[in-house]
Amino acid sequence: MAQSATAETQNNKSIVRVNASDATSFVESVLVGNGVSPSNASIVAKRLVAADLRGVDTHGINRIPSYISRIRHGVLNPRADPVLHQITPVVAQVDGHNGFGFPAAHLGMTRAISMAQDFGIGMVSIKRSNHFGMSAWLVQQALDAGMMSLVFTNSSPALPVWGGREKLMGVSPIACGAPAGREKPFILDMAPSVAARGKVYKALRRGEKIPGDWALDGEGRPTDDPAAALEGVMLPMGGPKGSALAIMMDVFSGVLSGSAFAGGVANPYDPSRPADVGHFLVAIKPDLFMGLEEFKERMDYLYRRVLGSEKMTGVERIYFPGEIEQITNEERLRDGIPYVESEVEALNKEAALVGVENLKTME
Template structure:
């Protein structure tokens, strides 16, 4: 049984902020990344949360990530801009890109922003939620380091390359989608490997191309695309649109976060922002979203299902719960964070044991 400790989100955020400031980042940028990582934990996407701090810190300290990037924005067409991430943390370039996409959409109805010379940008839903908060529909594409084969191949070529999207709701929960092109997010396999847990069959192959349930072997090997050829085709689209189109690395050239310390990643992203009232009034759009939500809730549930939810609603509820109980962190991640904090002279908050959480 995995031992958990629970940490208040604000204390965990403050700890992470100090860690990133210790790498030479500005206070403002460090706070953004800390909030984003804890946000992932709050929503239950623990694979993209604070467990990644040691890996990010290592890349910063190796000089593979620029702690103080000069993120540039250049308008290239009426509703289109390109962002140069200057090899900084992908979170910073991506928030700036979504801000630019929203600004362009406010003027033109739609905004499109490409990003190159970026790095891993964390949980894709961060940017869908950012657009929703501004009142805009969004789609987010990214490529990533090789994780899955091209359909018919046996070696990694395509990234897990998630797609995310958000649509504001009316009085009910918005639509929020964030999914990788793998059967399971590669970060979740990494987390299982860190815990020493097995993974189900059908998720990955080992380095020799054999099916495996060993998470450590799977992480070193090949993840499988969801839906077979369909997942592979979608991952190809993400690579073409995020990598080829934007001027970033593509076709297997994005450097691995974990195994390749030879040079910066040069990840590419693509952000779309769309005004929700292009074809009708905002009031009418919101009413239609509410009606859609209510129709979902009225659908007959399958056996064993107590409630049908809008995509993103389970994560929203989990966030509300974890804001009360604290963020659950496994013992091995607690150990990693404690060690990371000691390197910078920063104490990890004490947290509470499972028995102390009501």
């Protein structure tokens, strides 16, 4: 494995940088080597790298070992292709057939956009799916087509309902977006917990501590140990508000779709059974009630008002939702994506098992 030309460290761990195109081609090769079709491998790889580019490292290519483990244990079908069923002119459902969640969600949003272009709105429910990574890539897919969007998914239990102590609801992200004109678009992608559970897995993988207000251990005590946190529960943001948002995700993604719900979704790191994740996607044409240019001008005005509002003491700049990630994306496209060396080693082990060359790092 080539070393980075500069001696970079992150939390006392050496890191290397990888060009986005090299990361994409590497992941595609590893997936194809594990039975995924080239077209589906391309969809998965591009979306995982998109997460790393945006700084959402918890949902990037470091998910590959856990995905491959599920393939090897026979609980994720690498050869499955999602199938679309049209329900009404503006409603469709995708059956993921227990394949990767990325192709199922991509097909779903593609169809939602098409329906919205014809009828103003398109809704797609997805069943029998798997983890689809960072929700923001689906928002971006809609933005690229000039559409507003809502993106819901459920996930494996990690969060107690308010007043409870057992894992019941998933740390299921809610995401949405809207295009703008000259300014940056609106992109919201957030978990209903204090922090996404993927950040706990990332800390465990890197041997790091977590903030003490993220989670409770198995005895219900606050913990900064990621391993103990994974034995316990994540904490909802805003108390009952975060809990209610997690339940909402289960209603729209699990109950409505016919997928698992109420704690029935399997953990993506659990290779014992299919995940049976559900998703719910909506695309909306932004010029339904006014001209498109007027809509974009109004979004631009909102952006400028938000950034130009009076700042609290100690704050140098206010950001629009999704803007920090967009800035990170630009930086990492230019400078490369940083990975801890141990993460690269884990990826290279997967590559070796299917005869794929190591991940190329920047020099």
